[in-house]
Amino acid sequence: MRRLVALAAACALLLGACTKVEQTQTAGGRDPWTHPGRLVIGSAGEEPDNLNEMFAHTDATDQIANLIFEPLFRYDPDGNFVPAAVSTVPTLANGGISRDGKTITLHFRPNMRWSDGAPFDANDFVFTWHAVMNNNNNTKLRVGWDDITTIDLPNPLTAVVHLKQVYSGILGIWAFGGAGYPPLPAHLLKDLPDLNHAPFNTKPVSSGPFVLTQWNHGASLEFAPNPYYWRGKPGLDAITYKIVPNADTLFNQLATHEVDVYESLPEVQIPRLNELKGYTVTKQLSANYRRLEFNTSRPQLSDVRVRRAIAEAIDWDRMNQTIYHGFNVRAVSDILPSSWAAPAKITDYPYDLADAKKLLDAAGWVAGPNGVRAKNGAPLAFSVSTTPSKPANVQAEVQMQQELKNVGVQLEIKNYPTSLLFAQSGPIYTGHFDSEFTIYTNAPDPDNEGLWSGKFIPPHGANTTWLNDPVLTETSHDALLTFDRAKRKALYQQEAERVHALVPVVYLYWQNSYSAVNSDLKNWKPASYISNYWNCWEWRI
Numbered sequence: 001m002r003r004l005v006a007l008a009a010a011c012a013l014l015l016g017a018c019t020k021v022e023q024t025q026t027a028g029g030r031d032p033w034t035h036p037g038r039l040v041i042g043s044a045g046e047e048p049d050n051l052n053e054m055f056a057h058t059d060a061t062d063q064i065a066n067l068i069f070e071p072l073f074r075y076d077p078d079g080n081f082v083p084a085a086v087s088t089v090p091t092l093a094n095g096g097i098s099r100d101g102k103t104i105t106l107h108f109r110p111n112m113r114w115s116d117g118a119p120f121d122a123n124d125f126v127f128t129w130h131a132v133m134n135n136n137n138n139t140k141l142r143v144g145w146d147d148i149t150t151i152d153l154p155n156p157l158t159a160v161v162h163l164k165q166v167y168s169g170i171l172g173i174w175a176f177g178g179a180g181y182p183p184l185p186a187h188l189l190k191d192l193p194d195l196n197h198a199p200f201n202t203k204p205v206s207s208g209p210f211v212l213t214q215w216n217h218g219a220s221l222e223f224a225p226n227p228y229y230w231r232g233k234p235g236l237d238a239i240t241y242k243i244v245p246n247a248d249t250l251f252n253q254l255a256t257h258e259v260d261v262y263e264s265l266p267e268v269q270i271p272r273l274n275e276l277k278g279y280t281v282t283k284q285l286s287a288n289y290r291r292l293e294f295n296t297s298r299p300q301l302s303d304v305r306v307r308r309a310i311a312e313a314i315d316w317d318r319m320n321q322t323i324y325h326g327f328n329v330r331a332v333s334d335i336l337p338s339s340w341a342a343p344a345k346i347t348d349y350p351y352d353l354a355d356a357k358k359l360l361d362a363a364g365w366v367a368g369p370n371g372v373r374a375k376n377g378a379p380l381a382f383s384v385s386t387t388p389s390k391p392a393n394v395q396a397e398v399q400m401q402q403e404l405k406n407v408g409v410q411l412e413i414k415n416y417p418t419s420l421l422f423a424q425s426g427p428i429y430t431g432h433f434d435s436e437f438t439i440y441t442n443a444p445d446p447d448n449e450g451l452w453s454g455k456f457i458p459p460h461g462a463n464t465t466w467l468n469d470p471v472l473t474e475t476s477h478d479a480l481l482t483f484d485r486a487k488r489k490a491l492y493q494q495e496a497e498r499v500h501a502l503v504p505v506v507y508l509y510w511q512n513s514y515s516a517v518n519s520d521l522k523n524w525k526p527a528s529y530i531s532n533y534w535n536c537w538e539w540r541i
Helices: 002-015 059-068 122-133 170-174 247-255 267-275 304-313 316-321 353-362 391-405 470-478 485-502
Strands: 018-020 038-044 073-075 081-083 103-107 148-155 158-163 210-216 220-225 238-244 279-294 373-375 381-385 410-413 435-441 505-518
Touching: 038 247, 059 210, 059 220, 059 238, 059 435, 103 170, 122 148, 122 158, 238 247, 247 267, 267 391, 267 505, 279 304, 304 353, 304 391, 304 485, 316 391, 316 505, 381 391, 391 410, 391 435, 470 485
Parallel strands: 038 238, 381 410, 381 435
Antiparallel strands: 018 279, 073 081, 103 158, 148 158, 210 220, 220 238, 279 435, 279 505
């Protein structure tokens, strides 16, 4: 343990902000492996499940969306709104949000076009709202969009949005992440009865800085500049989003300069970053949290005492320090610790085998001769699922399996590829799973109604714990009925305490994201929220 901690401390000292390792350069002042104007981004086994954000559940889709779509707003590295397709972020102060909070006025930029040359304006925004609310579409999440009553268009560049009630997270659904869907092209899609299988979902036209030119399934996605992008030609001539089978292979390709960018390295690889030549290493606390999520609709996991016992039977601190090498920040809620809404005085579940056994006894699960507890003839057994592209994920599952055996709980490991696990028809969103151990990504606004409200249990949303708790349903909604941050913070405190008491999830950590980028790449500015690609049009190499 001491050696691991010392190693982590040494790496933290080495990589505390960023490290640039120099190498002999060409006469042009760049590294010999750099291809001017072309960037190769490596992704360990991560491929989009869909390129229409309305139907997608993978992080890869969120990243690529930043390349090919222009939302109304983007986020800067600290989570502040940056005007994109609209010229100004509406606020109460500038009059863009009415005094009663129920009317939002949006001013679209003039002369924007899709990559096929068609106009891109407020009509596309209105069409997108209708598409999200179309019951024929298998929209993953309608939260926020369903608070819109009408949208007036005094002209093609102005949209006046009327809400049923105040919805303080409204601007976030016009950015990226969660229910954040960028405008869709009305001129291509308006005559379709539904968009579930539209060709656009795999071959989209672009409103963003780049255009998808080719999708080589299982291998790469290729991008070129969008000739009609409103900011002008991006700084790169080509981007390859390379899909690499696993993290070890990807690190090897980083070392041999087959890729220029490797984001969010697995913790086991972070100490090896000082071996690299010609890379800048960045570290950023990100709004990515890893947790064990329970499907509370499963009979064996429906009792809070069982879920609490599982939480106390696993040594999460040991897992974080050994398997994940202590690089990340322990988590107690789904709101980033640096957020204005972060809850206070919530502590980690203790590692307490004796109490875990008492809880299981009280819940009626009796230890059997084979060591596995049972109740009414059924064993206390459940499965856990993750994406196996990063070995640490599987190692963590094995630790859970071994430690739960100590209290008479049988755990089966049942893993899936990312594209299947998070697919609309996959295990999580159909409820065909017991528990899942993955990373979830938050947007800057603390709105998490879609995660906790009983109204958003699939297929109506993303509450994949299947927990239908009236208190959480009410509290998560009430927090959206005011723009007053003090009132919202108090409600999120109540919500976090309730989640902690009901144990639908056990939070492990907030990710300190380490990335290695070619030292010739300019204007790489890593962000805490959603994507490091937020300013991709500025990249140059």
